Amino acid sequence: GLERLAAVLQGVHSNYEIDLFQDLIRAAARVTEVRDLDNPSLRVIADHVRACAFLLVDGVIPSNEGRGYVLRRIIRRAIRHGYKLGKKEPFFHRLVEDLETVMGEAYPELVQQKSRIEQSLWLEEERFGETLEHGMKLLEAELPKIGPILPGSMAFQLYDTFGFPLDLTADICRERGVSVDEAGFAEEMAKQRQRG
Secondary structure, eight states: OHHHHHHHHHTOSSGGGSHHHHHHHHHHHHHHTOOOTTOHHHHHHHHHHHHHHHHHHTTOOOOSSHHHHHHHHHHHHHHHHHHHTTOOSOOGGGHHHHHHHHHTTTOHHHHHTHHHHHHHHHHHHHHHHHHHHHHHHHHHHHGGGSOSEEOHHHHHHHHHHHOOOHHHHHHHHHHTTOEEOHHHHHHHHHHHHHHO
């Protein structure tokens, strides 16, 4: 709602055109070393740093359950978009400084918790970076060989061997016009639970 009101007041047609987002998009371009400010991945990164920072300010920590899982997924999605732009080392946490500049006056808790927010994002980036690289290599090698559906067994292998989340596999496949056999993934997961 606030962004829509700002868009009307600033005479622009999209939330991403308001001054707040333009500053964050430019910051995302700087840290990812991308020149094309219209790249959709920059919008994702700019939007996600804001969401992640405010979740962290509210006491949510990245985890595998509940709100913590939502935060982890948002962080990982931003990291993947950085990866798409060629950024293979941690970058996302560096945007907290720019977020503080843009929104710190209105939200002093961003200023007070800045170092904790940066540290939390950096830790998630470090943990997920290797997972992303291994999973992407496997997907890049296999996607050209398969048809319109990624087998559930392959999605499970990515998850089980590399810790590559199913939702991330589905996002990547969707971008390539491929769907994921989620029922097959669930079957593989059930088999593993029976074995273990």
